[in-house]
Amino acid sequence: MSSATPGGRIDNGGRLDNGELRDFLRTRRARLSPEDAGLPTSPGIRRVPGLRREEVARLAGVSVDYYVRLERGRQLNVSDSVLDAVARALRLGPVEHTHLYALARPHPRTQRDSARMPPQRLHPSLRLMLDRLDGVPAMILGRRMEVLAVNRPARLLFTDFDARPVRDRNMARYLFLDPEARTRLLDWEGTARATVASLHLYAGRHRTDPLLPGLVGELSVRSDDFRGWWARHELTACLHGSTRFRHPLVGTLTLSNETFTPPDDPDTHLHLLTAEPGSADRQALDLLVSRASS
Known part of the structure; x- marks a missing residue:
């Protein structure tokens, strides 16, 4: 059993399934075609719009299993170099690149403080x-x-x-x-x-x-x-x-x-x-x- 939040779901083990990261990466994969990414195309109907996960993994230079865990929000301690490689593979702009970092590697203090936010007061x-x-x-x-x-x-x-x-x-x-x-x-x-x-x-x-x-x-x-x-x-x-x-x-x-x-x-x-x-x-x-x- 799990509970939904805008950022994902909490499973029975208390782990965060990062739905925001998953959906963000899926939408970015969907907007790129193999031709856009410089990949060869194969004949036949593609079952998913845009790039497949294995194609993004190839472009980013990581294993398919690693990328799948990252997209599901289950890959912890992901390095800057991997996130930068994924951003290049998906052709993310500067704002999207920063957002990817925020989703994949949220600052522990920021997330802890967010959970107990007092009412916002103006200076x-x-x-x-x-x-x-x-x-x-x-x-x-x-x-x-x-x-x-x-x-x-x-x-x-x-x-x-x-x-x-x-x-x-x-x-x-x-x-x-x-x-x-x-x-x-x-x-x-x-x-x-x-x-x-x-x-x-x-x-x-x-x-x-x-x-x-x-x-x-x-x-x-x-x-x-x-x-x-x-x-x-x-x-x-x-x-x-x-x-x-x-x-x-x-x-x-x-x-x-x-x-x-x-x-x-x-x-x-x-x-x-x-x-x-x-x-x-x-x-x-x-x-x-x-x-x-x-």
């Missing part, structure tokens, strides 16, 4: 800075995409998170469970998929977070989009970009977004939304801010 200086950004929509997101703090312009731009129950002050729940989010964000799909990717990166760093299974499970049950994208294990590290809004008060506007992470708190992220001075988007944002201040 007073961050909250003070947020309150002083009157002309810029800004919010601070924490673990599991929780909205820890939001200023007045951001509340009007998105939704009044402070008025929601504490458990619903979460960007992922807002995007996937609030119908208004789909009309408020013109590129809702892009924003939602980036949010799923961020949750996957978080899951790699904190596989034993006791609250993560509930969030992932709820969103998987209530949103077909979330369930499908979560299964694809897409990964992105979005530090900057743009977001297009359709706001009932000021119409359509496109804002640049920047993300900042304190070096001593990698699970806290400050998000700022700005517009070019003198642009129509800036005028719309100024109008929104004036409404928020009135």
Whole structure:
């Protein structure tokens, strides 16, 4: 008998079956063809999409048995050289490469601390800075995409998170469970998929977070989009970009977004939304801010 978690299953011996690692490697195998990897192809129908396990093992220079144990999350003390070889074989990008390390070799202290996480608290200086950004929509997101703090312009731009129950002050729940989010964000799909990717990166760093299974499970049950994208294990590290809004008060506007992470708190992220001075988007944002201040 076993119990399921986003990071895998716990068997009767108390061993972690690393489902996140297994599914991540399977999705990466599936997206590569033998031709992509420079391997000869044999006639006939392949039973699996993409590369077979033995093909990845050959490309990485390890035995098939070793790679199978690694993919199942059963290969402990895997070396840097093997992980690097697997990353090259699967043609992983830098973010995926780092994620592979997090899944295959989780830091014991990180996982131990994740299992007994106290409520996340903001440093007073961050909250003070947020309150002083009157002309810029800004919010601070924490673990599991929780909205820890939001200023007045951001509340009007998105939704009044402070008025929601504490458990619903979460960007992922807002995007996937609030119908208004789909009309408020013109590129809702892009924003939602980036949010799923961020949750996957978080899951790699904190596989034993006791609250993560509930969030992932709820969103998987209530949103077909979330369930499908979560299964694809897409990964992105979005530090900057743009977001297009359709706001009932000021119409359509496109804002640049920047993300900042304190070096001593990698699970806290400050998000700022700005517009070019003198642009129509800036005028719309100024109008929104004036409404928020009135």
